[in-house]
Ligand SMILES: Cc1cc2nc3c(=O)[nH]c(=O)nc-3n(C[C@H](O)[C@H](O)[C@H](O)COP(=O)(O)OP(=O)(O)OC[C@H]3O[C@@H](n4cnc5c(N)ncnc54)[C@H](O)[C@@H]3O)c2cc1C
């Protein structure tokens with residue numbers, strides 16, 4: 001079986017019980033993605049599949065053969081941190097850092113969803129063409145990522161600062 | 168987790184053949200419910216048949232309705248322009264459920280067949296008639312704050328957790344299936360069973376029967392919405408939710424379609440409230456009367472009594488919002 005992780009094609013063979021998260025962490029040594037709850041409730045294991053965010057703890061690795069996975073290790077380019085990673089440092093977007101890899105992956109995909117015009121449950125006009133990405137929208141759209149340290153204000157600021165200037 | 172084999176179906180007939188009828192296999196959608204239940208050893212299939220590559224299409228029908236492939240993701244549903252414009256209650260219900268990550272994985276078919284979140288169903292050390300028929304129900308005298316006030320029995324008070332299904336039953340959705348005896352269609356409101364004495368039998372589906380698509384008739388009106396009341400602002404199951412579509416003409420309710428979530432053992436179509444509303448003045452007192460009519464048989468337990476009044480108030484608030492009546 002093949003899977004493309006952070007741009008590299010990797011051949012793997014695992015028991016069908018293996019989650020994508022365990023494949024990444026235990027078989028491939030990519031320990032950036034974290035295991036918080038292992039039941040879909042915290043978002044610490046968030047990775048991108050073909051650019052879309054999912055909880056890798058609930059994903060069976062076999063189901064993702066041939067797909068392109070991006071983990072937090074794949075956000076930096078040639079050693080340069082992603083602008084969102086820099087903003088998390090500047091705006092105190094974390095304390096212990098455990099939820100951070102999930103928060104980062106989630107935020108990257110969240111902005112993509114917003115750019116595609118996907119509404120959220122707090123969007124007033126569901127069919128509106130342009131939705132303002134204000135604090136309420138960011139909080140709702142990031143609600144699948146919990147932070148036990150309560151760094152939410154910093155997280156929202158880091159996201160706002162990074163993506164404010166998007167067209 | 169018990170060992171199992173994994174296969175991916177390329178078309179509905181292959182899925183049906185791979186799953187068989189011996190009860191040892193399960194269809195796999197996004198896995199967001201099934202994988203969790205397998206880890207908890209509540210489900211233990213020997214074979215998984217991946218149905219996420221079956222139809223994901225969302226297509227308009229000539230009559231103005233819509234057909235949704237069972238493998239469409241929850242996100243795809245909420246993103247679809249016709250659903251946002253014509254069926255806002257459905258888009259809102261989907262967006263009110265779970266998190267963006269889970270909605271990206273979850274399929275429409277899997278959402279319909281997701282199982283209850285009752286804590287006693289999940290806890291192997293507790294008695295649960297759904298998990299083990301005849302064992303008893305520890306929720307009855309337990310911490311039953313999240314449990315059902317409608318449609319419950321002395322064997323089971325677990326709620327059906329889906330938000331999407333609440334909107335779909337209000338919209339008269341029809342489920343299309345493929346089974347060993349061929350294709351058939353079942354109104355969604357009849358798909359889930361009331362628990363009565365056998366809460367372990369949750370739907371009318373036969374062994375191996377595959378959900379292929381969901382069909383929606385045209386909406387009554389675009390004036391529809393979904394409101395979910397929960398313990399935190401986001402990413403929590405409903406205490407009470409209301410799906411409502413109301414056609415108000417000249418100050419009178421011409422027609423309405425209503426459903427309740429979080430309060431019942433299955434997605435609950437509020438027929439009695441609809442009946443009470445039809446032809447009435449679109450005013451707060453008639454909305455309250457309709458809510459009273461629907462909840463007349465509601466039965467509260469030690470910790471969930473509050474849901475009766477909460478359901479009434481939420482229903483009235485949503486009707487006022489849709490009818491443009493100040494509260
Ligand atoms: C943390 C968390 C929070 C959540 N919060 C909410 C919430 O607020 N509101 C809400 O509504 N939901 C919520 N959910 C539940 C979520 O919506 C469901 O888990 C999801 O919709 C299930 O879809 P799936 O494709 O992943 O199903 P799977 O887990 O793949 O399958 C579920 C069941 O459906 C069967 N199945 C799947 N497809 C078919 C088919 N085509 N034909 C026949 N059988 C089929 C499977 O065999 C299985 O029995 C939450 C889940 C989690 C983990």
Ligand code: FES
Pocket residue numbers: 034035036037038039040041042043044045046055056057058
């Ligand atoms: S570890 Fe996956 S959601 Fe918590």
Ligand code: FES
Pocket residue numbers: 093094095096097098099100146147148149150151
């Ligand atoms: S920074 Fe500690 S959990 Fe979020």
